[in-house]
Amino acid sequence: MYALVFLVFQTEVSELLEQKAQLGGDDGKQQFVLKTPKGTRDFNPKQMAVREKVFNTIVGCFKRHGAETIDTPVFELKETLTGKYGEDSKLIYDLADQGGELLSLRYDLTVPFARYLAMNKITNIKRYHIAKVYRRDNPAMTRGRYREFYQCDFDIAGQYDAMIPDAECLRIVHEILSELDLGDFLIKVNDRRILDGMFAVCGVPDDKFRIICSTVDKLDKMCWEDVKMEMVKEKGLSEEAANQIGQYVSMQGGMDLAERLLQDPKMSQSKQACAGLSDMKQLFSYLKLFQVTDKVVFDLSLARGLDYYTGVIYEAVLTQAGATPAPDGEESPSVGSVAGGGRYDGLVGMFDPKGRTVPCVGVSIGIERIFSIMEKKAEAEKVRTTEIQVMVVSAQKNLLEERLKLVTELWNAGIKAEAMYKKDPKLLSQLQHCEESGIPLVAILGEQELKDGVVKLRTTATREEVDVSRVDLVEEIKKMTLVV
Amino acid sequence: MYALVFLVFQTEVSELLEQKAQLGGDDGKQQFVLKTPKGTRDFNPKQMAVREKVFNTIVGCFKRHGAETIDTPVFELKETLTGKYGEDSKLIYDLADQGGELLSLRYDLTVPFARYLAMNKITNIKRYHIAKVYRRDNPAMTRGRYREFYQCDFDIAGQYDAMIPDAECLRIVHEILSELDLGDFLIKVNDRRILDGMFAVCGVPDDKFRIICSTVDKLDKMCWEDVKMEMVKEKGLSEEAANQIGQYVSMQGGMDLAERLLQDPKMSQSKQACAGLSDMKQLFSYLKLFQVTDKVVFDLSLARGLDYYTGVIYEAVLTQAGATPAPDGEESPSVGSVAGGGRYDGLVGMFDPKGRTVPCVGVSIGIERIFSIMEKKAEAEKVRTTEIQVMVVSAQKNLLEERLKLVTELWNAGIKAEAMYKKDPKLLSQLQHCEESGIPLVAILGEQELKDGVVKLRTTATREEVDVSRVDLVEEIKKMTLVV
Numbered sequence: 001m002y003a004l005v006f007l008v009f010q011t012e013v014s015e016l017l018e019q020k021a022q023l024g025g026d027d028g029k030q031q032f033v034l035k036t037p038k039g040t041r042d043f044n045p046k047q048m049a050v051r052e053k054v055f056n057t058i059v060g061c062f063k064r065h066g067a068e069t070i071d072t073p074v075f076e077l078k079e080t081l082t083g084k085y086g087e088d089s090k091l092i093y094d095l096a097d098q099g100g101e102l103l104s105l106r107y108d109l110t111v112p113f114a115r116y117l118a119m120n121k122i123t124n125i126k127r128y129h130i131a132k133v134y135r136r137d138n139p140a141m142t143r144g145r146y147r148e149f150y151q152c153d154f155d156i157a158g159q160y161d162a163m164i165p166d167a168e169c170l171r172i173v174h175e176i177l178s179e180l181d182l183g184d185f186l187i188k189v190n191d192r193r194i195l196d197g198m199f200a201v202c203g204v205p206d207d208k209f210r211i212i213c214s215t216v217d218k219l220d221k222m223c224w225e226d227v228k229m230e231m232v233k234e235k236g237l238s239e240e241a242a243n244q245i246g247q248y249v250s251m252q253g254g255m256d257l258a259e260r261l262l263q264d265p266k267m268s269q270s271k272q273a274c275a276g277l278s279d280m281k282q283l284f285s286y287l288k289l290f291q292v293t294d295k296v297v298f299d300l301s302l303a304r305g306l307d308y309y310t311g312v313i314y315e316a317v318l319t320q321a322g323a324t325p326a327p328d329g330e331e332s333p334s335v336g337s338v339a340g341g342g343r344y345d346g347l348v349g350m351f352d353p354k355g356r357t358v359p360c361v362g363v364s365i366g367i368e369r370i371f372s373i374m375e376k377k378a379e380a381e382k383v384r385t386t387e388i389q390v391m392v393v394s395a396q397k398n399l400l401e402e403r404l405k406l407v408t409e410l411w412n413a414g415i416k417a418e419a420m421y422k423k424d425p426k427l428l429s430q431l432q433h434c435e436e437s438g439i440p441l442v443a444i445l446g447e448q449e450l451k452d453g454v455v456k457l458r459t460t461a462t463r464e465e466v467d468v469s470r471v472d473l474v475e476e477i478k479k480m481t482l483v484v
Numbered sequence: 485m486y487a488l489v490f491l492v493f494q495t496e497v498s499e500l501l502e503q504k505a506q507l508g509g510d511d512g513k514q515q516f517v518l519k520t521p522k523g524t525r526d527f528n529p530k531q532m533a534v535r536e537k538v539f540n541t542i543v544g545c546f547k548r549h550g551a552e553t554i555d556t557p558v559f560e561l562k563e564t565l566t567g568k569y570g571e572d573s574k575l576i577y578d579l580a581d582q583g584g585e586l587l588s589l590r591y592d593l594t595v596p597f598a599r600y601l602a603m604n605k606i607t608n609i610k611r612y613h614i615a616k617v618y619r620r621d622n623p624a625m626t627r628g629r630y631r632e633f634y635q636c637d638f639d640i641a642g643q644y645d646a647m648i649p650d651a652e653c654l655r656i657v658h659e660i661l662s663e664l665d666l667g668d669f670l671i672k673v674n675d676r677r678i679l680d681g682m683f684a685v686c687g688v689p690d691d692k693f694r695i696i697c698s699t700v701d702k703l704d705k706m707c708w709e710d711v712k713m714e715m716v717k718e719k720g721l722s723e724e725a726a727n728q729i730g731q732y733v734s735m736q737g738g739m740d741l742a743e744r745l746l747q748d749p750k751m752s753q754s755k756q757a758c759a760g761l762s763d764m765k766q767l768f769s770y771l772k773l774f775q776v777t778d779k780v781v782f783d784l785s786l787a788r789g790l791d792y793y794t795g796v797i798y799e800a801v802l803t804q805a806g807a808t809p810a811p812d813g814e815e816s817p818s819v820g821s822v823a824g825g826g827r828y829d830g831l832v833g834m835f836d837p838k839g840r841t842v843p844c845v846g847v848s849i850g851i852e853r854i855f856s857i858m859e860k861k862a863e864a865e866k867v868r869t870t871e872i873q874v875m876v877v878s879a880q881k882n883l884l885e886e887r888l889k890l891v892t893e894l895w896n897a898g899i900k901a902e903a904m905y906k907k908d909p910k911l912l913s914q915l916q917h918c919e920e921s922g923i924p925l926v927a928i929l930g931e932q933e934l935k936d937g938v939v940k941l942r943t944t945a946t947r948e949e950v951d952v953s954r955v956d957l958v959e960e961i962k963k964m965t966l967v968v
Contacts (some may be wrong), residue, residue, distance in 0.1 A: 047553035068529035094580035160905035418550040421644035
C-alpha cells in the first residue's frame, strides 16, 4: 500500500523536475528542447541516399532468392511479446494505458512474424521484412547502436528436408556482405543442441543451461579467464565443469570438426549433441555446393542470447581492422557483428491455440552498423540526393512563364526536371546550382531561342552547349541522360 | 492523496480484469489473443505487391519534381507535438513513462518535418517522406481508416516568389492521381486568409474563427442546414452571420471567382481576404501553365481542420460513384478524400528558439484509401508476389546436389532462381508450383541432360521445352526473361 503511493509520488516528482528543465527563462514562453528522443536520429537526404542504396542491394538479394514481403504494425498487444525475450524483456517500450488494449512497440521482427503465421495458419512461406524495431537499451550511436533501428529479416518457414533452408540463409548473408563490399567477413555457425549437449556432458546442471549459455555468449567481448570467473564465481558452476567447457569453446573448424566431435568420447554421449553435429556435417555439405565455405566457420563459442533458438545459430562479423571500434572503454557487444540468426522451430507453436508448430529458420541483417560504415565511406564522395536530369533556366528577365511551360512539357514526358521558384533568377546562380547538385543537363531559354523554336541544351560536366529544336528536345534529353 | 491511491487501484483492477479475460480454460496454459492491435493490420504478400506498385508511382512523381527524402523517428518528445493539433491532440498515442523522456508516436509527418528544419537550421528544401503515423481515432477499416497508417508527404520549404511552389504541389497531386488511374477526381482549393476575411466581414467574433472554421469543415459530410444549426445552436453564432457565411460557402469557380470576390463590396473590406484572393488569381495563372486547371476548383467551403495552415489549402476528392462509401450510417469524414495540404508559414518558427520562420507548403497523399481501391482492383487479377525467373527442377531422384549446384550458378549470375527444399520432389509438383506462382521458366535436370552437358529449359506459359548447353544457359535465360 505504502509502496504504491510512494511510486506514484516518485513519478510525479520526476515529471515535475522534467517540466522544470523544459521551462526556459522567465519570459513565460515555453522553450522547446530541439532534439530527437534519446537513442534515435533523423536521416538527412545524403544518409537517405546511402540507405536507399543499401536497401536496394539487400532487397535485390532477397528477391533473387524468391522471397515475398509482409508488413506488421509497429506495436503489438503487450502479451504477444511477453515471455519471448528472456532477460531482455525489460528493454521493451510500452505504450501508455490510454484505455483499451495494452500495447508495446515491437522488439524484433521475428516474434511478429511468428504471430502472423499462427494467426493466418500459414505453414509455408519465404518472406523478408524490413522495418524499424525498438529497444530501450543503452545507446552507443557512434557505433551504430540505437533505440530505434532497422532490421532486415529473411526467414523460411515450413517443414523441409534438413539444413537446405538453413544453408540458403547463410548463402544470403554471404551474398549481401560480399555485394556491399564492407571488407573481409566471417560467418560463425553453431547449434543450440550442440551447446546444450556440451553443457550436459561437462556437468552443468539442467537448470543452469540458459545462464551458462548467456555467459558463453560474452566470449566475443571478454577473454576466457573472465568468462570462466563469471561462471564459477557468479553463476556457481564447479571449476571442473568450467574447465571442460573451456576446452570445447576454443574449438573452431568446418565439417572436419563436426566429424571429430562425433567421435569425441564425451560429446558423443549426448544424443542432442550428436543430432546437432550430424546436421552440422549436412549443413557444410550444402554450403560447399552454395560456394560459401570460404567464409563459414563452425565455432563452439558462439551462443547467441535469444531464448527461442532450437537448432543452428549463426552470426557474421567483419574481421578487418577498421571494423573493430576504438578501445574507448565503452562496452561493445558483439564487436563487428553485422548479421545473425538461426533456427526457431518452437516459436510459432507458442502462438497457436493447439500448439501446432511451424519450423522456421531466418537471418537478420544488422543494417545500422552497415549504414555507419557506408556513410563513412560516402563522406568523401559526392552523393546526389535528387535525380533531376534537367534544370530549366533562363538568361533574361520575364521568362518565368516560358520556363514553367517548358518544365511542364518535360514532366509530361516523364523527365525529371525543375525550375527555380523565382520570377527572375540570375543565370549564373541557376548554373551554379546545377554544378553543385550534379544536375547533368541545363535547358536554357532566351528571347532568341523562343523566336527560333529551339532550346539551348548545356551539359553541366563539359559546359558544352548545343541548340536543339523544341520538338526534338525530349528525345534528345532521353538520349543524353542515358549516356551521361 | 486519496485520489492518487484510487487511481493506482483502478489501474490494478482493470489489469486484473484484462488478465482474467486472457486466461483461457483451467488447463493453466495462457491463451493468447491472436490479433493485431485495434485499428491496425498486417499486409500480406499480395497487399505488399500492390503497396510497392503504388509507392513506386508516388515516389517516381516526387523524384520527377526533384525532391530529396528524409526520415525521422516514429516517436517524438511529447512536447514537440503539444499545441500543434488543436482538438485532435487527444488522439495522440503516448508511450508509457518508463523513466527518461516523455514520448509520443508521431501524429503526422508535418510537425516532425518542421522540428527537423528548425533543429538543423535548414531554410530551403524540397523533400518527400513516406512513413507511418498514429492516431487513436475510431477506426473504420473497411474504408481505409486505420490507427496506424501511411502518409506520403511532399513539402517545399523556403522563401520563394508567391504561389509557384503552391502550384507545383497541386501539379503533383494531379500527376499522381492521374497516373494511379483511380477514376475522376477534383482538387478543391481555398485559402485560410480568405476564410478568416470572410468570417470577419460576416460578423463572426475574432475568438470564434477557429470553431466556426471547424464547423464549415464539416460541409463535406453534412448539409448546409445542419452546419448552420451547429453554428447557431452549439457555437452561439448569430443567425445573420451564419446566413452570410452560407452565401459565400456555396460559391465555386476558378480565377473568375477570385476576380469577382475582389470586387465584392463586403469581401473587399478585408485586407486579409484581398491578399488571399490576389494570390488565388496568381495561383490559377500558374496552374494553367502547369496544365491542371481541368481538375482544380476554388471552393469557399473548403476549410480543413488543422491549426497550422496560414495560406492556400487544398483537398483532392474522388468523384466517381464507386468512391463514395455505402450509406451504412457510419460516420465518414471527407468522403472520397485522397490528398490534402496547404501552406503553413508559421510552424517552423514555433520550434526555433528565436522564432525565425521558414515558409512551407506541402501535400499529403492519403495512401490507405488508395490502397483500398487498388487492392479491390487487384482482387480479380493474378498478382505475382515474388520475382523468381527460373525454377530449377529435376525429373529423377538423387539430383538434389545437382539442383543446388545449378541454382548457385544462376544466383552467381544475378538471376532470380529457386529450387525446392526437398531431396526428391516430384516433377509434377515442381511444375505445378511454377504454373501457380507464375514463374516464367523452368530449368529441368536429369541424368541424360547432365551427361550431355545441357539443361532442358521449359517456358511455363507455352510448355515448350528446348535443350540449352550449360555454358549458354545464363545468356539464354536473360534473353528469354526479357521477352517473357
